[in-house]
Amino acid sequence: MFFVIAARRYPSYLVIMKKRMEFYFYQGMVALDVTGPLDVFNAADELLSRNGKEQEGYELIFSASEIGLVPTLSGLNFYADALPGMQEVDTLLVPGGMVAETASTDPANVLAIRRAARRAKRIVSVCSGAFLLAAAGILDGRKATTHWLVTDRLAELYPDIHLEPDAIYVQDGSVATSAGVTAGIDLALAMVEDDYGPALAIEVARLLLLYRKRPGNQSQFSAMLDLQAKASKRFKPLIDWLETHLDQKLTVDQLAEKAHMSPRTFARIFRSETGMSPGRFIEQLRIDRARELLESGAEGLELVARESGFGREERLRRAFQRRLGISPAQYRAHFKTGE
Incomplete structure (x- = not known):
């Protein structure tokens, strides 16, 4: 299957106040780790636009170590049309996947994430995307979480990370990590609230039929x-x-x-x-x-x-x-x- 996700472009005469969100793609990532947060940000844009705030919201950037198609675990192909770290962004988001640990050993991915992180105000991982942040040195000495299935492995490889294995998501300064795939949606809602306030986060949750907010330290599973x-x-x-x-x-x-x-x-x-x-x-x-x-x-x-x-x-x-x-x-x- 072929699925194109392309960044929004705006006329140069507009003063863009949107927050730039850069999604970093790599082969074998989980599609929902991308599309879940993506739909939260898109819903926020739609609601802001309805309220006459078209210049607020989110500008989406899709990058990879090489421009082109990036296959996901489910067979969907996403398209990266940018190289990482080429512009200042508000948030760098790295998805997870069963191959995340392997992807974190690829020097191209590590270099790309380090380059992008230097130009990002906020750095986020979904699920096992924490392996890539860890490999880039971003989680050293920080509190973090990941999917419960790979928590022990992440702790084994990176003992300097202060893991909170039960948490839905963890925010430590400018870095945030989340648990399994749907936890990325919870974290995206939290980011919307941080960026534009609780009223918009509530409306996004209602529009997408989500819980308005699950506490980040709620247990991942029974x-x-x-x-x-x-x-x-x-x-x-x-x-x-x-x-x-x-x-x-x-x-x-x-x-x-x-x-x-x-x-x-x-x-x-x-x-x-x-x-x-x-x-x-x-x-x-x-x-x-x-x-x-x-x-x-x-x-x-x-x-x-x-x-x-x-x-x-x-x-x-x-x-x-x-x-x-x-x-x-x-x-x-x-x-x-x-x-």
């Missing part, structure tokens, strides 16, 4: 699913039982009995297979349950606290602040219709 994938079959009956008993008082002795082990043996094997203590495990499952209740519109934080097993609203609030960085009330507000 802890329940992750723990079930990590735990061996021996703990599956226990996890299934816990799902229906989170509102009860739970102890290590009780869990060990359910698993037919001594408490000491259970605690040791459980930690080795899940990477966390039984107490932390239970708290994470309760946070997941509370999130589900809040997202579904449950009213009353005391009720949410009881049904998720925290018992009291104060314990629920402390757990959310500690693990998610926001309060339950703030979390619920993000998922209300129209927010």
Whole structure:
């Protein structure tokens, strides 16, 4: 398939106030890492134009180490009509893909990104595009995130990066990184808000039927699913039982009995297979349950606290602040219709 994405051009007599957004292309990138943020910026342009602000919004630039067609993982071909770093830009955006780590070892890509980054006010990666920023030295000493599937590999290759593996997106100064493909849309909405205010971000979210804003430190995925994938079959009956008993008082002795082990043996094997203590495990499952209740519109934080097993609203609030960085009330507000 052939899909042309071309930069917008404007008459020279206009004073361009649009923010220049440079997308860097490389072979094998994920198309949605480009088109997701692209549609957010395009929707912002459309809404600004309707309000008589045609000279605000975004000017899109598509670059690559060589001008021409760039094939994506899905078979779509994008067209890069610019070389990186040839003009000042507000944002450099690097998409991800299954080949991102390999692409990051190509000197042409690394040189191109370094050149473009020197002329960019803001540098952004989507998903595993963080590998390319890391290879260019842009993430050294910074907080960052990437897709959960490649977090360990990124940490292994670049130990100087302060990874936040659960985050949807992370902003550290002028550099921002995001998790899996749809997280690039969340980050693009955050950029629209930074650039033109929350009112426009809300309208863009409504137009595209998106959440107005997911907090950047919201977990990338359900802890329940992750723990079930990590735990061996021996703990599956226990996890299934816990799902229906989170509102009860739970102890290590009780869990060990359910698993037919001594408490000491259970605690040791459980930690080795899940990477966390039984107490932390239970708290994470309760946070997941509370999130589900809040997202579904449950009213009353005391009720949410009881049904998720925290018992009291104060314990629920402390757990959310500690693990998610926001309060339950703030979390619920993000998922209300129209927010």
